[in-house]
Each structure stands twice: as C-alpha cells, then as structure tokens.
Amino acid sequence: MKFTLMKTMALCALCCSFASPMIAKAAGSSYPDHPIRLIVPWNAGGSNDIAARELQKLIAGQGVTVVVENAPGATGSIGMGKAARSAPDGYTLAMGTSSTLAQIAMKLTTLRNDEFTSIARVSVDPLILLIPKDKPYKTLPQFLDYMRKNPGKVSIGTPGTHNINHIFAEMTARMAGVSYINVPYTGGSQVIAGLAGKQIDAAVLKPSESLGQIKSGLVKAVATFSQQRLQVFPDLPTFKELGYDVYPYGPLVQMAYVVAPKGLRPAEEKKLISIFSKAIDSKEFAEFAERNGFVVSPLTGDALQKEIFAVQGTLDTVGSKVFKIK
Template identity: 45%
Template sequence: MTMLKKLKKHAILGAMIGACVGLFSSVAQAAYPEREVRYIVPWSPGGVSDAIARIVAAEAAKEGMTIIVEHAPGASGTIGLAKLAAAKPDGYTIGSATSSQLAMVAQGLTKTKNDEFTYLNLTSVEYFVLAVPGTSSFDSIKGFMEHAKKRDGKLSIGTAGSNNIPHILAANTAAAAGTPYIHTPYPGATKALTDLAGGQIDAVIAKPSESRALIEAGKIKAIALYADKRVGMLPNTPTFAEHGLNMFPQGPLTQMSWLAGPAGMPADVTNKLISVFEKAVQSPAFKEYAENGGFSALNVKGAELRKQVDAVQATMDRVAPQLFKAKPAN
C-alpha cells in the first residue's frame, strides 16, 4: 500500500471515528438527565422550602426526571448555597434560594455572590401581615397608627430574626406612623406570635400562613398586608396600599424563593430544567399548596427571574448600611 493510500485510509477512518463521537455526544446530550438530579435545600426539613422541593420532585418525576432532595442548613441558607455554587455545572446539582441570601450578600455575610448561579424558575412569592393582640381596642390601619403615636417611642414590633425583609418592614411601618419604635427580633415566628397573643408585645410582622390559626381563634388581629393586593388566605384583610401607604419606599422588597444551579451550565441543560420546573410550578398540586400556604406561584424564569432578583438585591444594598448591623464575612 502506497503512502498516499495509507493517508487516505487514515483520513477516512478518522472521519468515521469523528462522526461516531459526534453521534454519541449528541445522544448523550439528548439523554439528559441520565441519572438522578440532586436538589439542595439550604434549610432544615419540615419548612416551606422542603415542601416545595418535594412537590417539585414529584412533578418532575412525571417528566422522567428523578430528583433527590438533600438538606444543607445553616447560616441563613448560605452554607447550602455555597455548596450549590461550588458544584459541577452539569445540571445534576440544583438548589433553592430565597431573599435571605440577598440580605446576606448586602451585609457582606457570605462570600457566595449572585453571579455564581444559573437562574431557573421562581417558586414562591410570600407576603407579610401586620398583626396586633386580639384584645386591642382597634382593628384598622388608622387605629394602629394612632396607637403607635400614643406609645411615644415605646412601640414594640416583633419579627422572626433580624436584618431581613420583616425587619425592614417594621422600620418602614414605624416611619409611616411618624414614631420611633423598638425592634424585637425572635428566633422564629411562633414565639413572636405567642407573645403577641399574650399582649407582651405591641405588634408582629409575620406570614399569613404563620398567623392564620391565631387570627381565626381571635387571639390576634390582622391589621394590614404588605402586598400589592389581598391574599386568599386573609380575604378580609386590607393592604397598606389600599390606604395610600407605600411600605416599600426603598424599592422592590419581595420575599421570594427560586430554583438555581451553578453558574456556567450548558444552555440545553438549563432550558430542559426550566421546562420541567415550569410544568411543576404551574401544576395543580403546586398551585393548591401555594393557595393553602398563602403565597403566589408565578411563572417567572431565566433572565426575567434574574432581573427580579437583581432589583431586590439593589434595594437590599441601599437599606443594609442604614438599618442592618452586621459583621462582614472574612
């Protein structure tokens, strides 16, 4: 065999091998996912984030995607999110994030930044309600504002934790009433609402789902919602906006959660995940859970989701230096 023939033979073999590799590569990509997808929940089991993860996993299974839920709680969600950001961007590790991450970024309390994620789908938009003791002589926004002024700087407003959205809303509420106040952070909403029912504190800002049982029992009163419109869980409770009060003067402040992956995920994998999760979030099972939980399940994804996250981050960045007191992460 001449040298020329050998070269032609090698060229043909090379082309055939290249074609096969390309074919196998296409098949491999088309087969995504080939194995289970890990879903990191940066909070302890039993909460809303855990419930959302399990509903999403059940709905994704209908689309041929097996999801394994893994909990990595601690440090207001930053431990789990750092784990997510460091994962291989191949579509086999995703996770949930919330507005708490944005507050931590604004305060310099996490080294993980928003650019370290691929944004997939919005999973919830939650609201807050201002509640007072059931024995209060008033049950309206006007009555609360008058009461707040009478307290002459001693008005106490409780929230679950501090340096977060409820903390900002407490400060904005006192400002709207034109009076100083005492911020009283609690380790959780349950303890805050128990103290409120006992008359040990003037007011609490909590989620409707956390407050509903005590409201229905008459132990506490719902005064107003920090929302653009009324929510189904508390249909008779007005919003501050209905009374011409802007409780978000600094800009967008949305308590939301969303699904994300590590930055740098392939476009086809990202689109596949967005498609599967879009169906999950818009499913009857998910919408029913959202309605019962007092939050909205909106169809926001990809670039639009990132835009909304950035808007809330910008607000947090403006508020944090004025209101929050925190020690930056090293």
Template identity: 40%
Template structure:
C-alpha cells in the same frame, strides 16, 4: 505534534456527541434540592409540595435542608456543587440583597437563576392569645412599649422581613427587639410560647395556624389586600408607608450552580415551570395566598437584577447591612 492535533480534531465530534448524549439522558439519578431554611418553614413547604409534581415531569428530587445565615449556608453548597444539574437550590430575595451588600462571600456570577417559584406577601401576626386584636391596638402598644416590642422573622439582618420590621419601627419612631430564626416554624413556636410579641412571616407558613385560630394576622405588607384574606388591612390602610424607598418584594426561586450545560439547565427549567404552572400547584398557591407564575429566562434575570438594586438601596438607607 501534528498527529496529536489531528487526533484531537478527529475526536472532537465524538466528544460533542458524548456530551449531548449525557444531556439527553439527564437525569440519570435523583436530584438534590437544597432548601437553605429549616424544615417546616415556607420555602421547605413549597419544596416538598413540588416534589411529586416534579416526579411527574421525570425529575426525582430529594429535599436537603441546610439552614443557617439567612440561607447563606445552603446557597454556599449550591454554588460549590458540580454544575451537572444534580444539585440545585431554592433561593430567595434575601440572598440577592446580601450578595449586593457585599456582607457575604457569595457573588451573583456563582449562580444560574432559573425560575421564579413564588412571590410571597408578608404578614404581621400575633398569637391568638395576644391582647392586640387589630392593627391600631398593636401600633399603640408598639409606641407605649418604647423599644420593648419584639418581632421575629425567618433569617437575620438583610432579609425582606427584617427590612420591613425596620421600616415599621422607623415609621413609628421607636426602637424594637429583633429576633432572627432559621425558619418560620421556629419563630411561630416562640410566638405561641409567649417568648416574642409578634412575627413577620409568609402566608404559606402561617395559614394552617391562622385557620386553626392559633395565630392572628393584623396586617399585610403587600401594596394591596390579599384575595385569601380580604378583610386583612394593608399598612397603607393605616396610613403607614412601608415602601418609602420603592417597592420591596419577597420571592422564592430556583437557582443552580453557574456553568451547567445549557441542555441540562433547559431540562430542569422546563420541568420546574411545568410543575409550578400545573393545576395542582396553582391550587396550592391560591390556597396559601401567593402568586406563582413560573417566570424565567431573560425577563427573570432582569427582575433579579432590579430587585437586588432596590434592596441594596433600601438596606443602605436604613443601615440594615451595618453590623449591630
């Protein structure tokens, strides 16, 4: 017994050295980045834009789209992955809200929340062929339809865009028809096809169609007007409070499975922060109307906790997490 223990003690430094060497050699192969939304949506666009910038940081990343369940399907794969740094994912505020609500099996302790990639203002949009040319016309039609106005969003119940749709309907004293999609591109396709009346989506998944004249933005749910669309009113401009229970923010952030070695987590964290803060990505962010600050560490962990608490309060007050 003594000899076995002694061998273990003598072997410990070598094991630690081997572990350190593994961390120093990371990455030795491609890293799989799970996008828990459909291809062509806002998160997918960001992930693919990051790929060449991450490659410049020595991180070869392969995008793997795994849509479903308002990002639950993809984030389950992240949580279940070996914590070796070779599987990561782009999460959003919505998964924080769903975990807090207890409506899904995933829990906070299954993830290492690492870097904020973007903070995404939300837009209310209609087709360019819509008869509603501005927000007052849309709001008037919303009331006249008496529950018949349809709104499409990325995801299902509990997402930020879903919560905004509920807040808007309640402010107008009306019911509405909710349509959830696995990604923004699908919602846009149905809007342009005339199958739904309106959508609530991010600028980075709608700006190409806005610039091409296919989509007409009517308002932003942000507290201030957007530099990218300075003439676009906020709901506050129209006298509608879309933050009656406190501020709500949509963000995209990097998450990995809990338990990654600190050196590997630091390597990934540093590479992503440099990519996000690069001149190329900052120009992309400005062009698509979202801030990208690369927030990480304790400050970002606290933000995730605060956002989760606020989203849960809003969701419970509005009955967002109750089954339909």
C-alpha cells in the same frame, strides 16, 4: 497479514472517532439519569421547604427524582453557598430567595448573583404582621400604641436577619417611633412556633407559614405589607390603607426561585427550565399556591436573572437607608 491487521486497526480507530461524538450526545440526552439535589437554605416546615416538596412531588410525575436537602443558617447564605460551590452538572440546585439578595445588599455574605444560573421563579410571597392570641393589642394601631408605651421592649420575630422580613419589622418600629427587639430565627416554622407560644410579641411572616395557626386561633394577622389585600385574607387590611407607607424607598418583592451553579451547560439549563416550568405552570401547583396564600408569577432563564438583579438594586438602596449600610 501484518498489512491487513494494521488496516483493520486503522478502520476501527476511524469508526471510534465518528462514534465518540454520537456516544457523548446520547449520554447528554439521558439527563437527568440520577436524582437531582435541591438545597433549601431554610429549616423544614417553612414556606420555601413546603413549596420545594410540592414541586418534588409534581416533578416526580415527569419521571424525574428531586431530593430536597435542608441547609439552614445565615439567612440562607449557608445553603446557597453549598450550591455555588457544587459542580455545574445539573444535579445540584438551590432555592434562592429575596432574603439572600438582602444579605448581599447588606454585605453580610460573600455570595454574588453571578455565581448562579437562573432556572425558574417559584413564587412571589406577600408578608404579614402577626400577633399571638390573648394580647391587649388586637389591631395594627393598637400594636403601634403598645410599642410606644413600651419603647425598646417589644419583640418582633423574623426568619433570619437583615432580610425583607427584618426590613418590614424595622419599618413597623419606625411607624411607632420607638426602638424594638428583633428576634431572628433560622426559619419561618420556628418563628410561628415562638409566636404561638407567646415567646415574642409579634412576627413578620408569609401566609403560607402561618395559615394553620391563624385558622386554629393561636395567632392573629393584623395587617399585610402588600399593596393590595390578599385573596387568602380578604378582610385583612394593608398598611397602606391604614395610613402607613412601608415602601418609602421603592417596592420590595419577596420571591423564591430555583438556581444552579454558574457554568451550567445550555442543554442541562434548557432541560431544567422545562422540568420546573411544567411543574410550576400546572393546575396542581396553582391550587397549592391559592391554598397557601402566595402568587405564581413565572419567570425563567434570562428574564428571571434580570428580575433578580432589579430586586437586588432596590434592596441595595433600602439597605443603605434602613440599616445604614454603605
């Protein structure tokens, strides 16, 4: 009797040893089995928040729940820091941007790009210079002339500081040959509100952050910093065609992308790339991009990581030139 009991227990233990890997595999294959948190390190209503919520809707169609969490502050560094410190289990993601890369270049954050696993690029965004309505200046040359006549008094609003928006604001002032006042906000929605309310004299924003106010006549776009005219604003001239070089130190790319904390397992990484790629590559997201004036230029995984480090390199150079960062 005792021998039979021992033999039965040994058989059970052997069965469990074979079953455990199968159970673990089954558990892993169920990912994601609860909501994924996507941290947007900017205020609600800005371009990255709008894009994140569109992806949230499209991903829901795949049966996956994404919860968007806004964590603004420090030009994106607060929200990105929260993501970097989270468990690499696939349930916490963040929307990185070139602004965060600029913060790294300026040594204004302790964040590093190798603290993240790259998932998918969401957008490539052009930037434009805007002014309020009913101002004495209506064109870029007129605005630059206004800056010259009011040295050190003209204000340009940007979402955050020491980012690509700020770089282009600095370049605009350099074209006028005078100093100016940079007015940083915690997000694009606050900048456009300040501009429409005539609290600032100009702003550097994305089309997606200003389309509504442009169409309603509250603000006016005077030029785009991109190398070509924008499909959403075909009549808007570029700085380049007006005779101004805003890329003297190399091209700058303003982009948004999804990352996870470093240490994400390959299975979850592959699944996340699949989930986000399906949404980003969809017809619905392409139409959304066209309506909001940004470009869908998909990159995922290692290819995206390579692009992030390339943009970082350019920003490191630009930062040392524009802001004298050593």
